[in-house]
C-alpha cells in the first residue's frame with residue numbers, strides 16, 4: 001500500500017495531461033489486478049475516453065476519469081529529480097481532501113499498456129471500414145464474410161473429417177489426424193483464453209457471425225487469426241506445394257487476419273496476438289505429433 005500523503009508527482013499520461021484530480025474526493029477504486037484486466041478487456045479508460053470524445057460522458061464520469069488518470073499516471077520514472085523546477089519543488093502537500101486514493105499505483109508498464117490499448121481501439125475503429133453495409137467499404141463486406149467462412153472452424157473440421165474418411169494412405173491419414181488434433185486444440189485454447197481475458201468485441205461489430213460458441217462473444221484473441229496462422233504453418237510443412245501456392249497460403253492467412261479488423265469483429269491486438277498464438281500452437285502439434293509409434297492404439301483402431 002502506498003502512503004496516501006506521498007506527494008509523488010504524476011507521470012504524464014498518454015493524453016498529455018498530468019491527471020491529478022482537481023475536484024472532489026478521491027473515488028474508491030479496484031486494485032491493480034482487475035484494473036489491468038479491465039484495461040485488456042477494453043472496459044477501462046480507453047473506452048470511457050472514447051465515450052467522452054463522442055459527447056456521451058455521463059455526469060460525474062469526468063471526475064471518475066480524472067481519478068483513474070491519477071492512479072494510472074504515477075510511476076517511478078516521473079519522480080522529481082533534485083533539479084526539478086522550483087514550482088515543482090514548492091508543490092504544496094495535498095490536503096486530506098485532495099489526497100490520491102490509497103492503493104498501489106500502476107507501473108509505467110501499465111501506463112504504456114493502457115496507451116497501447118487506447119491507440120488499438122482508435123486504430124481498429126478506423127480500420128473497420130466494412131463493419132456494416134453502410135460503412136465506407138460496406139460493398140466489400142460480402143467478400144470479407146466469405147473469407148470469414150474460409151477461416152471458420154466448421155468447414156475446417158468438416159473437411160478434415162471428410163478427408164480422414166476418404167483417405168486410403170496411412171501417411172495421409174496420419175497428417176489428417178494431426179490436423180484434426182490441431183484444430184480441436186486451437187478451439188480449446190482460444191476458448192480458454194477468451195474466457196479468461198473476456199475482452200468485449202468492438203462496439204462497431206455487428207454480431208452476425210456464422211456459427212459461434214458462447215465464448216465467441218469475446219474478441220481476444222481472434223480465433224480466425226490463430227487458426228489461419230496454425231493451418232498455414234501446418235500446410236506449408238506437410239503438403240508439397242508449388243511456390244505460388246505456398247505464397248497463396250501465406251497471403252490467405254494474412255488476409256483472413258486483416259479482414260477480422262475490417263469487418264469490425266476484432267481490434268488489431270486481438271489479431272496480432274492470434275497470429276502469434278496460432279504460430280506457437282503449431283509447435284505444440286509438432287511436439288505431440290500423433291504417429292503409429294507415439295499413439296499405436298489410435299492408429300490400430302483406425303486401420304481396422
Ligand SMILES: CC(C)=CCC/C(C)=C/COP(=O)(O)O
Pocket residue numbers: 152153154157187209210211212213216218219221222223224225260265
Ligand atoms: C463452432 C466452431 C466449431 C468454431 C467457432 C469458430 C469461431 C466463430 C471462431 C471465432 O473467431 P473470431 O474470434 O476470429 O471471431
